[in-house]
Every structure is written in structure tokens, then in C-alpha cells.
Amino acid sequence: MFAFNLLLPRVVVTLFLSLVLGTFIAIPAYAEKADQDKPVILEAEKVSANDVKQVYDLNGQILLIKGSIIVTGEDGHIAVDPQGYEFVDVVGTPEQVxxxxxxxxxxxxEFMQGRGAQVTYDAKTEFLTLTGDASLKRLLNMQMLDQLNGWRIEYDDVKQSYRVVPPKDAKPEDPPLARAILLPRRKATLEK
Incomplete structure (x- = not known):
């Protein structure tokens, strides 16, 4: 079993996970297809890797870049399944989501941009989940087309669907826990 720890104070750790992991993130049909052929670049204060189990842990000021995909947070975990699909789970801090x-x-x-206390992305199912005071925006030329806010936001890139889920302890008398701003598609098309 091959495992190593890199303990370097704020050192940029560049891993070409296509070589280390022998895989690429599977990109959904609607996501940027060119991302598939890009290396993964990781920046963190600490990276622990177990190449046999295909498990990678990141700690401290995480920046993960793969083509147009950018994920940030404080602590993260990447697991790769036998088919080569990655599951990314990153959490923030109270100061930095x-x-x-x-x-x-x-x-x-056009971009999808989200934030929350926790971000998970499953490349196999092409499913993004944002949890804890979450927000998700669809931007075109840096102008917002759609925006969702809520406790938990689920985005299915294959089905092009959004879902906002309230906390488990929400009561019927609580104020609305979800908010959506959706631009009419006809207007969005005309403004391109």
C-alpha cells in the first residue's frame, strides 16, 4: 500500500491526478467538455494520499482546479471509484465558506457558481450538493440568470434541475426557507 503525507506550510501541491489516480473527473454533457482532459491542480496546507485505495484528504486553505472547475474550502476528501469517477467533498469554515x-x-x-458550508460533487451522477446557508447561481456574461438560496441545494446537471431542501428540523410555521430568482428564458436568450 502506498500512502504519503505532504506537510508543507502553505505549499502549492500540483498533482496531475490523471497520472496519480489514473483517472479524470467525468464531466456531464452540459458541463465544459474540455475539462475532461485537464490535469487536477491542488493547493492545500496538507495533502494525504492513499494511491491503493484511491483516497485523498486535503487540509487547510484548499484550492482544487480542473479545467474550468474550481472548488475551495478548508478541509476536503476525494475518493475515486473503480470506474475512475471522482467524488469530491469539501467543507468551509464559519469565516470562509x-x-x-x-x-x-x-x-x-456561462457558469454555475455555488457556495455553502459544505460542497459535494459526484462526477459519476453529475450531481452537486451545497449544504448550510447555500446559494447557487447560473451566470451568463457575469449576469445572473437564476439564483437559489436555502439550507440545502441539489443540482442535477444531467436533468438540468434544481431542488432546495429545508433543514430536517424545519417547522411548517417557519418563514420560507428557500428563495429562487429565475429569469424568463425568452429574455435570457434575447440578451445574449
Missing amino acids: ASFRQRREGVAD
Whole structure:
């Protein structure tokens, strides 16, 4: 079994996970397809890797970049399944939330951008989950098209669907726990 720890104070650790992991993040049909062929670049205060189990732990000021995908947070975990799909789980701190950003295929400057206390992305199911005072925006030319806010936001890139889930302890008399701002598609198309 091969495992190593890199304990370097704020050192940029560049790993070409395509070589280390022997895999790429599977990118959904609507996400930027060019991301598939890009290396993964990791920056963290500490990286622990178990190449046999395909498990990688990151601690301290995480920055993960793969093509147009950018994930930030304080602590993270990457697991790779036998088919080569990655599962990324990153948490933030009270001062600095975790974030996810990815360019979308097609229109030149369209992005999905989200943040929350925890960000998880499953490359196999192409499913993004933002938890804890979460927000998700769809941006075109840096103008917001859609915005969701809530305790937990689920985004399925394959089905192009959003879902906002309240906390388990929410009561019916609580004020609305979800908010959505959706731009009419006809207007969004005309403004391109």
C-alpha cells in the first residue's frame, strides 16, 4: 500500500491526478467538455494520499482546479471509484465558506457558481450538493440568470434541475426557507 503525507506550510501541491489516480473527473454533457482532459491542480496546507485505495484528504486553505472547475474550502476528501469517477467533498469554515464553480458547454461565458458550508460533487451522477446557508447561481456574461438560496441545494446537471431542501428540523410555521430568482428564458436568450 502506498500512502504519503505532504506537510508543507502553505505549499502549492500540483498533482496531475490523471497520472496519480489514473483517472479524470467525468464531466456531464452540459458541463465544459474540455475539462475532461485537464490535469487536477491542488493547493492545500496538507495533502494525504492513499494511491491503493484511491483516497485523498486535503487540509487547510484548499484550492482544487480542473479545467474550468474550481472548488475551495478548508478541509476536503476525494475518493475515486473503480470506474475512475471522482467524488469530491469539501467543507468551509464559519469565516470562509466552501465554493464550487464550473463553466458550462456551449455559450461562451456561462457558469454555475455555488457556495455553502459544505460542497459535494459526484462526477459519476453529475450531481452537486451545497449544504448550510447555500446559494447557487447560473451566470451568463457575469449576469445572473437564476439564483437559489436555502439550507440545502441539489443540482442535477444531467436533468438540468434544481431542488432546495429545508433543514430536517424545519417547522411548517417557519418563514420560507428557500428563495429562487429565475429569469424568463425568452429574455435570457434575447440578451445574449
